[in-house]
Amino acid sequence: MSSRIAASDLAHAAYCPRQLYYARRDSDREPPPTVGDIRALAFEYASLVDASDDELTAKPLATTPTTYRRNLRRLRERDEWESLTNPTRKDVVLAGKDCRGVAHKLVGDPPVPSLVSPGTPPERGVWEPQRVRAVAVAKALSWERESAVERAFVEYPAVGVVRTVRLTTQNKAAYRRALRVARGLDFVPPRLRNSAKCEGCAYREQCGVSDPRPKSWACQWTPLLPSI
Template sequence: MSTRPETIPFSHLARAAYCPRQLYYARRDDDLSPPEDVAAVRDLAFAYDRLRGMRDERLADRPIAVPPAEYRANLATVAERDDYAALAEPAVRDAFLRGRDCHGIAHKVIGVDPEGAAEAGSGADGASDDVDAGDDGANSVADGDRNGVSPTPVVISPGAPPERGVWEPQRVRAVAAAKALAWERERDIPTALVEYPAHGVVRTVRLTTRNKSAYRRVLWTVRSMSGVPSRTHEKSKCEACEYRGACGTKTRSLKTMLGLG
């Protein structure tokens, strides 16, 4: 009788999408929690209405990454979205989702009714994906669309958005969250959102064939990891990696071991 493989945390998938070798070192060093300053940036995603009305000097004291005038303009664009009210006042925060293959925290879930009275701890405080449902007081998600908005998981990124779309690690993480929510609710979840609150930008990730293929590829990579993965060919990633100084373990291909490389 076969058993189902253990589910993989969303955060592990995101790291592996960036570089499997980075995930290896993070696991080895037990360094999987988000940095302390992430919480302050994530908190911005729960204060859009207040931030839109702030003066320059007050906004400049917040952890925003663009000038105040540009930030307000970006939020004005977000406010034109049909789901803005749900994003600004999400019914569910820090929801623990467990799907067939992956599990983790969706920082917001919109288009649903919350089940249970308590909200998740102190809110968007960088809760880890490496927990079991209920361990951190995270909200569960009840059935039923809310205010005409379809159920949609939201991932909050503390970084900067690309010119268009989202970076692959957040794209894979968003697809993982949507698949986990779909598994729990037994219905299709066609989109997920990625918020970049330091820039006041919200992007949509659709579960296209391409995006689902990227997710499955990374899932396979994580499940098949054994030993130190090969180095990435995209050397530009190494410049921003916190493990660039320690990433000196050489891997040997079969061709090298046979003297053919």
């Protein structure tokens, strides 16, 4: 295994070390075609912001056309709109001191990495695995450019929302924890105990986890409060 850890592995480690164990054993780690269809929306914001209901209904959205247009119009008011809709580069492989990963966009000058998620965001902020992955690609870009990169974006094009992840002390600490897990994982980690995370895990059947307890009891990850 390369001494550089894949940013996607760090996201698995932040979610659940046992999930990372199974992901590394999986011979087919390519995302399904539906993921590509959703990610493609991140390059169509300018045409979708005023699209009709019929046009939007034909797209793989996770919200209503009305809500989608409203979200994109809010995004259009941000300073980053032009750079998000006209990225400097796309699907850029970045290799840093400790990790490597793909930034789906480099936006602005100086460039800021952006990850495009096929999912939906929490009510506020960014899910911890995506936050860790965003820090990883920002640090990799910083290493390549030999200049500080203080933030990254996580885009949720299925709902037309873009969140900012800043390289705060808290976020860098989460990144380092995931890095330690990913580097030291040479055994089968224990299962999570009745966590709600297990419900949506692709490796649940392999893991053999029991039914999770009610979500009100469940161990949850903490999203980052947005700075936007």
